[in-house]
Amino acid sequence: MELSTKILAVKPSVTLAIAAKAREMKSQGIDVISLSAGEPDFDTPDFIKESAVEALRKGQTKYTPVSGTLELRQAICRKLKRDQGLDFSPDQIVVGTGAKHAIFNVLFALLNPGDEVLIPSPYWLSYPEMVTVIGGVSVFLPTCESTGFKITPAMLEKAITPKSKVLILNSPSNPTGAVYSREELLALIQVMKKYPRLLVLSDEIYEKLIFDGQKHCSIAQLDSEIAKRTIVVNGHSKAYAMTGWRLGYAACPDKALAKAVESIQSHSTSNPVSFTQAGGVAALDRGEAEAGKMKDVFEKRRDLFLSLLEKIDCFTTTKPGGAFYLFVNIKKTGLSAFEVSKRLLEEAHVAVIPGEPFGSAEHIRLSYAVSEKEIYSAVERMANCFKQKK
Numbered sequence: 001m002e003l004s005t006k007i008l009a010v011k012p013s014v015t016l017a018i019a020a021k022a023r024e025m026k027s028q029g030i031d032v033i034s035l036s037a038g039e040p041d042f043d044t045p046d047f048i049k050e051s052a053v054e055a056l057r058k059g060q061t062k063y064t065p066v067s068g069t070l071e072l073r074q075a076i077c078r079k080l081k082r083d084q085g086l087d088f089s090p091d092q093i094v095v096g097t098g099a100k101h102a103i104f105n106v107l108f109a110l111l112n113p114g115d116e117v118l119i120p121s122p123y124w125l126s127y128p129e130m131v132t133v134i135g136g137v138s139v140f141l142p143t144c145e146s147t148g149f150k151i152t153p154a155m156l157e158k159a160i161t162p163k164s165k166v167l168i169l170n171s172p173s174n175p176t177g178a179v180y181s182r183e184e185l186l187a188l189i190q191v192m193k194k195y196p197r198l199l200v201l202s203d204e205i206y207e208k209l210i211f212d213g214q215k216h217c218s219i220a221q222l223d224s225e226i227a228k229r230t231i232v233v234n235g236h237s238k239a240y241a242m243t244g245w246r247l248g249y250a251a252c253p254d255k256a257l258a259k260a261v262e263s264i265q266s267h268s269t270s271n272p273v274s275f276t277q278a279g280g281v282a283a284l285d286r287g288e289a290e291a292g293k294m295k296d297v298f299e300k301r302r303d304l305f306l307s308l309l310e311k312i313d314c315f316t317t318t319k320p321g322g323a324f325y326l327f328v329n330i331k332k333t334g335l336s337a338f339e340v341s342k343r344l345l346e347e348a349h350v351a352v353i354p355g356e357p358f359g360s361a362e363h364i365r366l367s368y369a370v371s372e373k374e375i376y377s378a379v380e381r382m383a384n385c386f387k388q389k390k
């Protein structure tokens with residue numbers, strides 16, 4: 001069958017391919033430890049589940065407004081005010097089935113063919129694929145350990161052209177865990193002010209997972225002019241262990257953009273699931289303590305994982321400031337990230353994600369959304385695998 005040229009340009013998800021291979025090995029009775037997860041290993045807190053169950057019992061089983069219930073959009077406005085000091089009204093919020101959906105719809109609403117999207121690299125692998133499908137052009141801003149995997153004002157300025165339309169910022173970052181400080185964002189703002197056409201899509205999905213006593217800072221909260229050009233995207237998946245609930249949102253500075261995003265959604269998925277939205281309100285209004293507890297566990301695991309990895313000479317680590325991934329440099333192995341990942345899966349039975357789809361052949365991504373016991377075993381296995389073959 002002849003497929004569209006648009007879809008032929010999209011790369012299949014490596015993450016899903018690795019997960020499928022690991023599942024197949026497990027089904028053959030092989031004890032595989034998977035460090036590939038992009039989701040918290042905790043269950044959704046009970047009080048959130050109860051709110052959804054109550055909504056079902058009350059008959060909230062019908063279509064809701066396309067952008068989400070007024071209650072949920074009001075709860076999102078309260079959250080953005082409380083946590084970031086940002087003022088939004090419910091008609092500026094569009095809730096979709098996950099932040100991924102919200103990002104896609106926002107890019108769809110903004111990009112004309114040939115518009116450039118600036119993407120700091122390494123990046124979350126879905127950004128460039130979405131840009132390709134929509135007909136935009138991804139422009140990568142390569143970063144590495146020396147800048148903490150963050151772009152500098154000079155890098156930003158160098159990448160901007162008359163076609164630049166959107167800069168994607170993702171702090172904390174998947175896959176690197178990099179967190180931009182207030183000062184770093186202020187420095188980027190100085191450059192942005194020279195280019196009034198440039199918008200920011202600020203993906204803040206890992207906002208609640210920031211370590212070492214640091215606080216999340218949204219670029220939108222630092223400057224009123226930049227706030228008018230920033231679309232804040234966030235969701236429930238990572239903060240409240242709600243990946244399967246599929247709730248994420250875009251907070252649009254411009255009501256016309258919110259209308260456009262809503263319009264796209266109205267012709268594709270319509271509203272997010274009715275009763276999960278009730279759970280979403282509970283999470284935003286009452287979820288801080290639970291989110292904080294999960295964050296503490298992730299931070300402890302990060303420290304354990306980093307200390308254990310010191311024994312693998314050919315792996316070099318960088319301490320991430322947030323999220324739940326280590327982006328480990330494997331250059332000293334002399335192999336590509338694909339080759340390292342293949343060897344780890346086939347010989348050590350440890351599933352990791354190679355860096356290539358994130359924009360780096362020199363790194364692998366290890367998720368610590370697993371128990372401490374699994375972290376100990378995985379490092380033991382990886383160390384044995386690379387001790388023998390070095």
Ligand SMILES: Cc1ncc(COP(=O)(O)O)c(C=O)c1O
Pocket residue numbers: 038097098099100101124170173174203205235236237243247248
């Ligand atoms: C950086 C980033 N943004 C957005 C998402 C989308 O999350 P969801 O669609 O579950 O809300 C993810 C999920 O892995 C992510 O890592």
